[in-house]
């Protein structure tokens with residue numbers, strides 16, 4: 001059996017005006033849906049970033065994969081490296097490092113190949129990762145400060161969330177609708193005193209929910225140490241308070257709170273320095289850029305060996321990604337924190353049966369062989385058409401923020 005055809009479909013999905021330290025989410029988030037078809041007709045599904053750089057990398061590598069045995073994942077990586085000899089970075093979120101394009105592209109194709117493997121074997125994907133160690137995977141509510149609505153539009157159903165009290169209401173709604181048992185706040189948006197107050201109010205309102213805050217490196221070392229010390233005993237961990245390995249190490253040394261990251265440890269060769277410097281105690285995995293699902297379980301093993309915790313990062317995404325995250329989380333013994341997910345914010349999907357439903361904040365890996373999800377082709381066509389017409393071709397939270405506030409400047413750190 002060999003790969004016969006690969007189809008790449010960029011899609012745009014409606015998103016909410018969610019704030020972070022660099023601006024605000026545009027009205028549409030971009031993704032690429034990947035279909036890998038084998039010569040016997042078996043179809044594997046995947047989902048990756050929708051930025052033009054990611055799409056260009058996927059498009060360039062795809063022809064080189066025709067003829068590949070879907071079980072030969074080392075060869076997949078070798079073919080991606082050969083097809084993208086210039087390499088390069090993608091999806092920069094920090095001053096430290098980009099995600100490696102070749103890892104992103106390998107990851108993007110590894111998921112559909114493993115979906116195919118599962119379908120051929122008649123086994124769920126988690127069985128190809130060592131079998132599941134939990135039946136249900138816990139996810140965290142991903143709380144955002146937000147504007148009431150997009151420019152020129154009526155307020156959305158979540159309304160404006162720009163105060164600590166409004167955030168408690170957002171959290172109540174998330175917990176009420178989805179049953180989430182952990183809460184993560186996207187910070188770096190309001191001035192530090194207000195974000196400290198937000199976390200304290202969340203603690204009062206949800207006394208037993210683990211809490212975390214992630215300003216995406218939006219604080220100076222001084223601010224971060226102040227906030228960390230103020231929230232000791234309140235948070236389970238503090239994610240990427242500052243930019244850079246040395247700055248993270250300085251904050252880590254000044255607080256008892258464990259620091260987590262998806263900004264200073266993005267690939268395997270950054271782990272050793274982080275450990276040497278004592279910069280982080282928890283690494284956030286993400287199969288989209290760590291090299292795939294198997295690489296995510298390898299990361300977990302490395303973290304276990306080094307005494308680091310493992311949690312899971314997300315970006316705006318659809319159900320193929322959520323299914324993949326759930327399979328890998330189900331098969332990762334030491335993934336001991338609830339996974340991040342943006343999924344409820346978009347609330348639409350291109351998978352058959354509509355969006356996957358959380359129960360008590362958890363998801364079971366979809367049943368059936370492979371990933372366990374199929375494509376709703378009408379919905380795929382709808383969001384592909386939206387990609388062509390929506391006017392968004394790159395994520396640029398800062399440019400969109402300037403439409404709300406012409407004086408806004410991108411500053412990291414901001415506070």
Ligand SMILES: O=C([O-])C(=O)C[C@H](O)[C@@H](O)C(=O)[O-]
Nearest residue numbers: 020214216262313314315316
């Ligand atoms: O944990 C993170 O760093 C993220 O979730 C990255 C995202 O891009 C987040 O900052 C967002 O959606 O604004």
